[in-house]
Amino acid sequence: MISLQNVSKIYPGGVGAIERLSLEIEAGETLVLLGASGCGKTTTLKLINRLVEPTSGTVLIEGRDVTSLDPVVLRRQIGYVFQGIGLFPHWTVAENVAAIPKLLGWSDARIQDRVDTLLNDVGLPPDAYRARRPAELSGGQQQRVGVARALAAETRILLMDEPFGAVDPITRDGLQEQIKQIQKQLDLTIILVTHDVSEALLLADRLAIMDSGRILQVGSAHELSTQPADPQVASLLAMPRRQSKRLQSIIGAGATARDRSDDD
Amino acid sequence: MGEAFQAQWAHFPNYFAHHVLLTVGALAIGILFSLPLAALALRRPALAPPLLGLSSIIQTIPGLALLALMVPLLGRIGVVPALVALVLYSMLPILRNAVTGANEVDPNVLEAARGIGMTDQQILVRVQLPLALPVLVAGIRTAAVWTVGMATLSTPVGATSLGNFIFSGLQTQNTVAVLMGCFGAAVLAIALDGLIRLGEWAAARRSARLAWTSIGLLAISIGLACLPILAAGFGDSNRPRATVGAKTFTEQYILAELIATKLRQAGFDVTLREGLGSTVAFNALSNGDLDVYVDYSGTIWANYMKRTDPANSEIVLETSQEWLANEAGIQLLGPLGFENAYAIAMKSQAARLKGISDLSDLAEQAPQLALGGDYEFFARPEWREVEAAYGLKFREQRSFDSALMYGAVADGHVDAISAFSSDGRIAAYDLVVLDDPLQAFPPYDAVILLSDLAAQNPRFVEALRPLLGAIGDSQMREANRRVDLDGASVHSAAAELASEIASRARPSDPPPNFGAR
Numbered sequence: 089m090i091s092l093q094n095v096s097k098i099y100p101g102g103v104g105a106i107e108r109l110s111l112e113i114e115a116g117e118t119l120v121l122l123g124a125s126g127c128g129k130t131t132t133l134k135l136i137n138r139l140v141e142p143t144s145g146t147v148l149i150e151g152r153d154v155t156s157l158d159p160v161v162l163r164r165q166i167g168y169v170f171q172g173i174g175l176f177p178h179w180t181v182a183e184n185v186a187a188i189p190k191l192l193g194w195s196d197a198r199i200q201d202r203v204d205t206l207l208n209d210v211g212l213p214p215d216a217y218r219a220r221r222p223a224e225l226s227g228g229q230q231q232r233v234g235v236a237r238a239l240a241a242e243t244r245i246l247l248m249d250e251p252f253g254a255v256d257p258i259t260r261d262g263l264q265e266q267i268k269q270i271q272k273q274l275d276l277t278i279i280l281v282t283h284d285v286s287e288a289l290l291l292a293d294r295l296a297i298m299d300s301g302r303i304l305q306v307g308s309a310h311e312l313s314t315q316p317a318d319p320q321v322a323s324l325l326a327m328p329r330r331q332s333k334r335l336q337s338i339i340g341a342g343a344t345a346r347d348r349s350d351d352d
Numbered sequence: 353m354g355e356a357f358q359a360q361w362a363h364f365p366n367y368f369a370h371h372v373l374l375t376v377g378a379l380a381i382g383i384l385f386s387l388p389l390a391a392l393a394l395r396r397p398a399l400a401p402p403l404l405g406l407s408s409i410i411q412t413i414p415g416l417a418l419l420a421l422m423v424p425l426l427g428r429i430g431v432v433p434a435l436v437a438l439v440l441y442s443m444l445p446i447l448r449n450a451v452t453g454a455n456e457v458d459p460n461v462l463e464a465a466r467g468i469g470m471t472d473q474q475i476l477v478r479v480q481l482p483l484a485l486p487v488l489v490a491g492i493r494t495a496a497v498w499t500v501g502m503a504t505l506s507t508p509v510g511a512t513s514l515g516n517f518i519f520s521g522l523q524t525q526n527t528v529a530v531l532m533g534c535f536g537a538a539v540l541a542i543a544l545d546g547l548i549r550l551g552e553w554a555a556a557r558r559s560a561r562l563a564w565t566s567i568g569l570l571a572i573s574i575g576l577a578c579l580p581i582l583a584a585g586f587g588d589s590n591r592p593r594a595t596v597g598a599k600t601f602t603e604q605y606i607l608a609e610l611i612a613t614k615l616r617q618a619g620f621d622v623t624l625r626e627g628l629g630s631t632v633a634f635n636a637l638s639n640g641d642l643d644v645y646v647d648y649s650g651t652i653w654a655n656y657m658k659r660t661d662p663a664n665s666e667i668v669l670e671t672s673q674e675w676l677a678n679e680a681g682i683q684l685l686g687p688l689g690f691e692n693a694y695a696i697a698m699k700s701q702a703a704r705l706k707g708i709s710d711l712s713d714l715a716e717q718a719p720q721l722a723l724g725g726d727y728e729f730f731a732r733p734e735w736r737e738v739e740a741a742y743g744l745k746f747r748e749q750r751s752f753d754s755a756l757m758y759g760a761v762a763d764g765h766v767d768a769i770s771a772f773s774s775d776g777r778i779a780a781y782d783l784v785v786l787d788d789p790l791q792a793f794p795p796y797d798a799v800i801l802l803s804d805l806a807a808q809n810p811r812f813v814e815a816l817r818p819l820l821g822a823i824g825d826s827q828m829r830e831a832n833r834r835v836d837l838d839g840a841s842v843h844s845a846a847a848e849l850a851s852e853i854a855s856r857a858r859p860s861d862p863p864p865n866f867g868a869r
C-alpha cells in the first residue's frame with residue numbers, strides 16, 4: 089500500500105533527519121512508529137503526504153510515486169492528525185471537522201451528518217460542542233477534534249502523530265477502542281506515532297522501532313520481544329512489563345506499611 | 353465671533369466634502385494596492401524587505417514635501433497629485449500590518465492547512481487573511497487617521513480640503529478658520545475610525561447583516577458628505593468654468609476673492625485654488641490648471657526669466673509680457689495699479705537710533721544684526737542680488753512664517769525683516785521700509801496673469817478689465833491691514849475693494865495700455 093524505498097531527508101541547514109529508510113506498510117494494517125524524541129517519526133509521516141520532500145529515495149502509494157501526484161489532491165486523500173493539532177482558531181468545531189469535505193465539495197447535508205457522527209465517535213456530543221471555538225476546548229478535547237477532522241473525508245489512509253498525548257487515560261482507552269473499530273469497519277491503513285509503549289502494543293499490527301533516522305527493527309509485538317535485533321529494542325518492549333512490576337511492588341509495599349501500622 | 357464663525361461655516365460643507373472624497377478615495381485605492389502587494393510579499397518572502405523598506409522611505413518624506421514633489425512629477429496641480437501622495441502615504445501601515453499579521457499566524461495552523469490539502473490561494477484567503485484581520489484592520493485604521501491629517505496639507509498643491517481653513521486661517525490670523533479646519537479633520541478621523549471598527553466587528557462575528565450595515569452607513573455618510581460637490585456639479589454644469597489661484601498670503605486671498613466675484617458676476621462658475629506655492633501657481637497657469645491669478649512683475653523678472661539686471665517698471669512689464677506669451681503660454685492682462693515690493697523693514701525707532709535709513713546704512717551695521725525672512729525669501733534670486741549689491745552680511749538669518757515675521761521684528765527677536773511693501777502691518781507695527789538706492793530689488797507691480805485659454809475668452813477678459821489700474825498702494829495696504837489686524841474676513845475686504853472700484857470707475861480714469869492680445 090505505502091512503500092518508502094531508501095528514503096533520506098536532510099533539512100536545509102544540514103540536519104539529517106532520515107537516513108536510507110525503507111518501510112512497507114500493508115493495506116489495512118496499523119503500523120506504529122516508536123522511538124526517542126527527534127528520531128525522525130514526524131518527518132517519516134510528512135514524507136508520505138508530501139509535506140516534506142525526500143532528499144533522495146522514493147515514496148510510493150499503491151505503486152505510484154508520490155512526486156507524480158498533485159500534492160493537494162494527495163493530501164485530501166490522506167487523513168492526518170498533526171502533532172501540533174493545528175485547529176483553525178477562527179472556525180467552530182463543526183467547521184474544523186468539515187474542512188476537507190468542504191474542500192472536496194460535499195453537500196451540506198452530508199457534511200453535517202458526517203460531522204455529528206464523528207463528534208459522537210470521539211466523545212464530544214455534537215449539541216454541546218458543534219458551535220464552540222477551539223479556544224473554548226481543553227487540550228485533550230482539541231486533540232479529539234483533530235482526530236475527527238482527520239477521519240472526516242473517509243480516506244483510506246490515516247497518519248496519526250501522537251494523537252492522544254493530552255487525553256486522560258480513561259478517555260484514551262475509549263478512543264483507542266474507537267480507532268480500532270473504525271479501522272476494522274473501513275479497512276483503514278494507519279500509521280501512528282506514539283511515545284507510549286503500551287498504546288503501541290495495544291494498537292499495532294506491527295511496530296517499527298526508530299533511532300536516529302533509521303529503522304532498527306520492524307515486526308509484530310511478539311516477534312520484537314522474542315527475537316529483538318538490538319538490545320535497545322528488547323529494552324523498549326520490556327518496558328511495560330518492567331513498569332507494571334515496579335508499580336506492583338510500590339502498591340504492595342504501601343499495603344504492608346499500612347498493615348504494619350495497624351498492627352501497632 | 354458670531355460673524356466670523358458664520359463666514360467660515362459657509363465654506364464648511366464644500367471643504368469637508370472635498371476632504372472626505374480625497375481621504376476615502378486615497379484610502380480605498382491604498383487598500384486596493386496594498387493587499388495584492390502584501391499577498392505577493394507573503395508568497396515570495398524575499399520581496400517583503402524591499403517592499404516594506406520602500407514604503408517606509410516614502411513614509412519618512414515629510415507629508416508636505418511628498419505632496420509638493422507630486423506636482424512636478426505629475427506635471428499638474430489639484431486632486432490628482434494630492435491623491436497620489438496620499439495613496440503612497442497610506443500604503444505603509446496597511447502593507448506592513450497585512451504582512452506582519454499573516455506572518456504571526458500560528459505555524460501549526462498553517463501546516464495543518466497545507467496538510468489537509470488547501471491550495472496556497474485557499475490558505476491565504478481562508479486562513480491567513482481572517483487570522484491576520486485584526487492586525488490588518490489596525491493598520492487600515494492607522495492609515496485612515498494619517499490620511500485625514502495629511503489631506504489637510506493638500507491645499508498648497510491645489511486640492512480643496514479642510515486645509516483651506518487652516519492655511520488661510522494661519523495667513524490671515526483667523527483662529528476661527530484654523531479651529532474649524534482642525535475640528536472638521538478630527539470629526540472625520542473619529543467617524544472613519546468608528547466605521548472601520550464596526551466593519552471589523554462585523555467580520556470578526558461573521559455577521560453579514562452587521563457587515564452590510566457598516567458598508568451601508570459608510571456609503572450613506574460619504575454620499576451625504578459629498579452632496580455639496582454633487583450639487584455644485586449638477587447645478588452649474590452649463591455655466592463656463594473658471595479657476596482662480598492664490599498664493600499663500602493675505603493680499604493674494606483678497607485679490608483672488610475679488611477676481612472670483614467679478615467672474616461670478618460675469619456668469620462663470622468659479623473654483624478657488626488658494627494657498628498655492630509661487631512656482632506651483634505659475635506652472636499651473638502655464639499648463640491650464642488655473643485660469644487666472646495675480647503675480648508681481650519683479651517675481652516674473654527675477655524668478656522665471658532669471659534676469660538680474662536692474663530695470664524700471666515699464667521695461668520690466670513690457671519685457672515680461674512678451675516673455676510670458678512666448679515662453680510660458682501665459683498672457684499678462686495688465687497691472688492692478690499697486691506695487692507689492694520686496695523690501696527690508698526695521699522698527700522705526702531702532703532705525704532712527706542706529707541711524708539707518710537705507711540698505712547701504714544697513715550693510716555697515718549688518719554684522720551685528722539679525723535678519724528675518726519668510727520661507728521663500730533667502731532662496732529667491734532677488735535676495736541674492738540685493739545681498740551682493742550692498743555686501744550684506746548679517747550676524748544671523750532666520751526663516752519665519754510670513755504671518756509671524758512682523759511680530760518677530762516688532763518684539764525685537766530680529767532687527768530687520770523681509771517685508772512686503774503693501775503689507776498693512778508695516779504701519780501697524782510702526783516699521784519703516786529702508787530705501788534701495790541701487791535699485792537692486794526689481795519693481796513689483798501686481799499684474800493679472802491669464803492662461804492662454806482664458807485670454808482668448810472675451811467675456812473672461814472683459815470681466816477683469818475693470819480691475820486694471822484700479823487698486824492703489826494705499827487701498828491695497830488698507831485692505832490687507834483690515835484682515836491682518838482688524839480681523840475682518842477676506843470676503844468683506846474683497847467686497848469693500850470691489851465697491852470702491854465700482855464707485856470710482858469713470859471714463860476719465862482709463863486703464864493703462866496693457867491688454868490681452
Ligand SMILES: Nc1ncnc2c1ncn2[C@@H]1O[C@H](COP(=O)(O)OP(=O)(O)OP(=O)(O)O)[C@@H](O)[C@H]1O
Pocket residue numbers: 099100101103104105124125126127128129130131132171
Ligand atoms: N523543518 C525542519 N528544519 C530543520 N530540521 C528539522 C525540521 N523538522 C525537524 N527537524 C529535525 O529533524 C530531526 C527529526 O525531527 P522529527 O520531527 O521527525 O522528530 P520526531 O521523531 O517526530 O520527534 P518528536 O518525538 O519529538 O516529535 C530532529 O533532529 C529535528 O530537529
Ligand SMILES: [Mg+2]
Pocket residue numbers: 129130131171249
Ligand atoms: Mg514528532
